Amino acid sequence: MTWLAWRQHRVQVLLMAAVLLLGAVAVFVLHTSMSQQIQEQGLQRCLAMGVRGAGCATEASDFRDEWFDLLKAGQLVIVVLPVLLGVFSAAPLFAREIEHGTHVLAFTQSVSRVRWMAVKLVMLLVPSLVVLVVLQLLVSSWVADAGLMGPLVNGPFAFLNFESTGWIPTAHLLLSYAAGALLGAVVGRSLPAMISTLAGLVAVRGVVAVVGPSLVPSQLRTSDDPMNAPASGLDEVVQVGYLGADGRAIPEGGFDPAVCGVRGGGSGSTSDLAQCYAQHGVIGKYAEVVPASYAPMLQLIEFGVLGAVAVLLLAGTAWTLRRQH
Known part of the structure; x- marks a missing residue:
């Protein structure tokens, strides 16, 4: 055979x-x-x-x-x-x-x-x-x-x-x-x-x-800077969002960064952007990621x-x- x-x-x-x-x-x-x-x-x-x-x-x-x-x-x-x-x-x-x-x-x-x-x-x-x-x-x-x-x-x-x-x-x-x-x-x-x-x-x-x-399990990472996501460039980003004044995630659609000029061609300074975020109750940013070390x-x-x-x-x-x- x-x-x-x-x-x-x-x-x-x-x-x-x-x-x-x-x-x-x-x-x-x-x-x-x-x-x-x-x-x-x-x-x-x-x-x-x-x-x-x-x-x-x-x-x-x-x-x-x-x-x-x-x-x-x-x-x-x-x-x-x-x-x-x-x-x-x-x-x-x-x-x-x-x-x-x-x-x-x-x-x-x-x-x-x-x-x-x-x-x-x-x-x-x-x-x-x-x-x-x-x-x-x-x-x-x-x-x-x-x-x-x-x-x-x-x-x-x-x-x-x-x-x-x-x-x-x-x-x-x-x-x-x-x-x-x-x-x-x-x-x-x-x-x-x-x-x-x-x-x-x-x-x-x-x-x-x-x-x-x-x-594989993901990790939640937070940052006090609402302009920067707390994720490494090597990680797999599952979800990114903003944190409200109570430290909880703002529901999708609850905050539009365009109001601060982040999208649509706005050109405000870093301090102006930070002030705008604060005025809208945004104190940070979060990222749900799969760490690069989980790839194997x-x-x-x-x-x-x-x-x-x-x-x-x-x-x-x-x-x-x-x-x-």
Whole structure:
């Protein structure tokens, strides 16, 4: 059975090997070039401070103009790769067999349908994992060496930073294969299965991005300055508002900062703004945030949730193959 699965999918496996080789070479060349530029221009002192560091404004800005988009492109590849593998490898895996009727021959052999499913999945899933993990490690090292002159300046909850690190790419790959396999077995035709897999995975990405921050506890931070939110640039801000004279949050719509010229082109001085806030009973500002240090915990939670969903989808695939084909 293993030999047959290899014969069926060797082209895909070899294609994955080529993608891994080309991707690794490209990242290595870019990473080496960037590191040499940092050393030649003496930018090591700016890695932890970015453009805000003393004497770093011009050099770091020029560095970001050259490398920032390339670094984000590398992260984007890691985010998109699980979806592409699910669409082009997992979705046709069983749909093509059912569409052409070749699954009937396989089911007449001594191998059980569950084992047939498992061998075919493993034959493509394992190489896919290797490609994804190796490229993820290479890109993560490249981004890390850019420090705060690169995408890390946006914090760990920025979409590309969060989705391209930790366990998240692996979780999405497992989900992509499970969803593609199930839809392929249910639909029974390659192209519709691929389209529905793509639509489903994009929808899941959107839902997870919106719901994710609510899976970890947030913190409430307050400030006596109503003109500045008490939140770090690296934290995920859930909600921001104003504090009234009683120290409680002012309900939404209870105070419009436009009356003090904050919006609409007002140009009052700091003292005038402070006086205006005080006249309207605003004594401070609050921010509900998810601290940047919670990012690894959120990644682990999402991995567990998506992994459990993937197991359920695979169980559904096994049931479909046993009962409907």
